[in-house]
Amino acid sequence: MTGTSTSEVGVDERARDVRWMGVGRSESPCADAAGAAAADDALRGRSPVVVLVFCAHTYDLPALLAPVRARLGPDAVLVGCSTNGQFALPGSPAQDVSAGVVVIALGGDELEASASVARDVTADRHAAGAAVARVVQDLSLEHRVCLLLADGLTREQHEIVRGSYATLGALVPTVGGCAGDDIHYVRTYQFLGTRDEVEVVSDGVVGLAIGSSGPIGVGIGHGWSKFGRPFLVTNSSGGRIYELDNRPALDVYLECLDLTPQEARDEEHFRHTAFGQPLGLSRRTGEDIRVVHAADFDDGSLLCLADVPQGAVVWQMSTDPASLVSAAVGSLDEAVDGLGGEPPVGLVVFDCGARKVMLGSEGVAEELDALGSRYDAPVAGFYTFGEIARTHGAWGMHHLTLVTLALA
Amino acid sequence: MSDPSGEHTKHWSTHQLTEYFAAVSLPEDEGAVLRVAIERVVECLEAEFAAVSLDHHLVASLGFGAADAPSELGELPLGAAHSDTSALPDAHYLTARMDGPGSLSSTVSGRLVVGRFESAFAAEEEQMLKAMATVLGLVLRNLRSLAVERARQNLLRNLLEVQRSISTRRPLQEVLDAVTGATSRLLGIATASLVLTMDDDVATLRVVSHHGNTERVDDPLQDDAVAVAAARVALESGFVVSATAEHEVTMLADVVAVPVRLNAEVTGALVAWKAGWGNLSDLHAELLTMFANQVSVAITDAHTMATLQEALHDSLTGLANRELFHDRLEHACSVARRREEPVALLFIDLDEFKAVNDAHGHAAGDEVLAETARRITGELRVSDTAARLGGDEFVVLLEGLSSAQAMDPARRIVEALRRPVVLDGHEVVVGASIGIADGDLGRRSASAIVAAADEAMYRAKSSRSDQICVSRPAPSSQPLLPRVG
Numbered sequence: 001m002t003g004t005s006t007s008e009v010g011v012d013e014r015a016r017d018v019r020w021m022g023v024g025r026s027e028s029p030c031a032d033a034a035g036a037a038a039a040d041d042a043l044r045g046r047s048p049v050v051v052l053v054f055c056a057h058t059y060d061l062p063a064l065l066a067p068v069r070a071r072l073g074p075d076a077v078l079v080g081c082s083t084n085g086q087f088a089l090p091g092s093p094a095q096d097v098s099a100g101v102v103v104i105a106l107g108g109d110e111l112e113a114s115a116s117v118a119r120d121v122t123a124d125r126h127a128a129g130a131a132v133a134r135v136v137q138d139l140s141l142e143h144r145v146c147l148l149l150a151d152g153l154t155r156e157q158h159e160i161v162r163g164s165y166a167t168l169g170a171l172v173p174t175v176g177g178c179a180g181d182d183i184h185y186v187r188t189y190q191f192l193g194t195r196d197e198v199e200v201v202s203d204g205v206v207g208l209a210i211g212s213s214g215p216i217g218v219g220i221g222h223g224w225s226k227f228g229r230p231f232l233v234t235n236s237s238g239g240r241i242y243e244l245d246n247r248p249a250l251d252v253y254l255e256c257l258d259l260t261p262q263e264a265r266d267e268e269h270f271r272h273t274a275f276g277q278p279l280g281l282s283r284r285t286g287e288d289i290r291v292v293h294a295a296d297f298d299d300g301s302l303l304c305l306a307d308v309p310q311g312a313v314v315w316q317m318s319t320d321p322a323s324l325v326s327a328a329v330g331s332l333d334e335a336v337d338g339l340g341g342e343p344p345v346g347l348v349v350f351d352c353g354a355r356k357v358m359l360g361s362e363g364v365a366e367e368l369d370a371l372g373s374r375y376d377a378p379v380a381g382f383y384t385f386g387e388i389a390r391t392h393g394a395w396g397m398h399h400l401t402l403v404t405l406a407l408a
Numbered sequence: 409m410s411d412p413s414g415e416h417t418k419h420w421s422t423h424q425l426t427e428y429f430a431a432v433s434l435p436e437d438e439g440a441v442l443r444v445a446i447e448r449v450v451e452c453l454e455a456e457f458a459a460v461s462l463d464h465h466l467v468a469s470l471g472f473g474a475a476d477a478p479s480e481l482g483e484l485p486l487g488a489a490h491s492d493t494s495a496l497p498d499a500h501y502l503t504a505r506m507d508g509p510g511s512l513s514s515t516v517s518g519r520l521v522v523g524r525f526e527s528a529f530a531a532e533e534e535q536m537l538k539a540m541a542t543v544l545g546l547v548l549r550n551l552r553s554l555a556v557e558r559a560r561q562n563l564l565r566n567l568l569e570v571q572r573s574i575s576t577r578r579p580l581q582e583v584l585d586a587v588t589g590a591t592s593r594l595l596g597i598a599t600a601s602l603v604l605t606m607d608d609d610v611a612t613l614r615v616v617s618h619h620g621n622t623e624r625v626d627d628p629l630q631d632d633a634v635a636v637a638a639a640r641v642a643l644e645s646g647f648v649v650s651a652t653a654e655h656e657v658t659m660l661a662d663v664v665a666v667p668v669r670l671n672a673e674v675t676g677a678l679v680a681w682k683a684g685w686g687n688l689s690d691l692h693a694e695l696l697t698m699f700a701n702q703v704s705v706a707i708t709d710a711h712t713m714a715t716l717q718e719a720l721h722d723s724l725t726g727l728a729n730r731e732l733f734h735d736r737l738e739h740a741c742s743v744a745r746r747r748e749e750p751v752a753l754l755f756i757d758l759d760e761f762k763a764v765n766d767a768h769g770h771a772a773g774d775e776v777l778a779e780t781a782r783r784i785t786g787e788l789r790v791s792d793t794a795a796r797l798g799g800d801e802f803v804v805l806l807e808g809l810s811s812a813q814a815m816d817p818a819r820r821i822v823e824a825l826r827r828p829v830v831l832d833g834h835e836v837v838v839g840a841s842i843g844i845a846d847g848d849l850g851r852r853s854a855s856a857i858v859a860a861a862d863e864a865m866y867r868a869k870s871s872r873s874d875q876i877c878v879s880r881p882a883p884s885s886q887p888l889l890p891r892v893g
Binding site (some may be wrong): 134137162165166167168169170171172232234245246282283284285309310311312313392393394395 | 472567568571
């Protein structure tokens, strides 16, 4: 099987020379064949400034990345991570979005990139975020964005984003996502490399600074709304909620889900139900969503991948497939609106893995159809364990959300 | 999608304030406290910039990236400002002083500044930032204190309890009781009262919730009198009151009263005292100041406020309304029963109100009711509770008095209401009939007292010669109510 071919439409020749984006995808289970095919489709003979590689966690990663690296010039960087699925549009319909690899190539004289990686992030997430964001200081072009790829299983990734904000300040937007492992919760990978070498880590965070002479837009959409009555988080630590309203959090949540403890002990069943009824933290302009990923029957606690602060007020959240897809398109539109009227040369998307589970294969196909047909520009991205986007304010960690980066 | 609790979105601030408080209380060193504080401030207010200045030096900032934060940030005026200098990013700014008003002492003088591109700061956000600054100031000061850890944990736990009663929509009285209960525990089983009034009128200050040590031997009349008096001083001066009040016969109590301002209409004070407290420390006063601040913000929740206004306010007379009166009566009865002390109730009904209303119109009728309230209140002790139950029915709760002892104030009220009221230049005499009943040393329930006083009032009204009637003693066959306490 080869990578699907891609085409670039709607971008005039001159603009394509100064800034371009190409995407490629392969579902081949053979690592080096998959890497080569996806890279060829994305590059089509061009020399990129940076390539982003999003892939299934099951690949032999050095083997997958070797043919991609072999196609890079001496100054190009490679960044990427394992995922809960990936997509590249336009392209032939995916057999299985969870499988395969996607390569996104960015290039042109008026694009620049610089990247770095931090290891052992959980030792000091804030410091790691602050450190990798310093790559933005290497840029010289007017428009800038910092892209972060974090480990999806190391919790409290918002501390990484807080650290990056301390370095970046208000004027540089941030986007990104947390690496996945097809929702197995075992291990995820982040990588950074060049033509000559590549480093693959877990518990890492990769920072990629992109500079452009053209505008950069960021969009955020989730399509959820709260319902029911609020609960006070009376006891929590990090992402573990011990008590809601002074009762064991699990008891309260199971009542909300209308699940019996027996049903909830089936992990698959619990997760599928819980993904559809996340919790929302009360915020100034809406709710900050938290997905409950697991239940601990020993101490009656709930596990979220992100911080649920003690003292917070949370609501149940609900949605429907139409709202999810419409919010996804809204995210794209918001990003493109940020381009000040210039057409996008490409859109990079960070879509939540739990949204993928909720939508099911038909819903995913519908969402991808909507995303791919919205603009005359390639769209590619991956399914995350947490999305990163900061445009205004300082908060940059999101869940059950679709984040879009648009480059003009 | 419909959102049945949509009004809560407007009150994101009360929710985030608790989170902020928890987060800022955790770190052990000053640098981490500052970092966490400014991060949470910008996140809560969806702002881009924040900074803390201590003694006119910027000690922490966020949002300026690799560049140094401009020192002008620390020089902005208190309150809202828009940048009019090129030194600062073009944004809306809000500055709050770190020493909360009324704080007793401070070795740290500082400011908390926040800046936002998108939109100017709302009044609610200013109030929130003030509370955040007060908390930050206290946490910084406390870092140098030994008693800190216990106090911080204690404060947080008690604040969570108040927040919980609000967010789960407990009935108003439970919210208010959660406030006084938490205050009491915060200060180590002190007696605590929440004293509120409408429209800054200190004459109408009343205790809306009271939490006392159940073992205490204090006199409840004195409790309320002390609380109201301390609250009055706090409210009039705008500062924390800390005084040694003569309390009980042999003991002294230290009293702390901290002003609370819930909105433009409702103000008052959180009062705490403890018999034999001895040396009240600055820490106690500061804890109470901070707690009062938090509580002020927390109960500004719209639902709570609306209920509070309704619950406190008889808009016509300024007296307690039926609901508040019943709470007070229940409280008084349980105290009376426990201590086998008397409690008396006057049931007052105006004699010629209907005639005045018919002859002079509703506005005149309203004027008569308001004047009646003023005259009744004028004959009472500060600790007595007068209420209007509706129409031309008034009641007065007299704690510590038997029916016989209540004759005195009843006579004075009858005399006062016999004086003419001037309406449109005409003198009108309304007059009143009063029924008196007492708790029969704990043998009568609250509702039985009301019924007995009501019945006595009707006898007074029907016997034109006698405008005051006392309820006959309960028949001896009536079973005694169980004694509590």
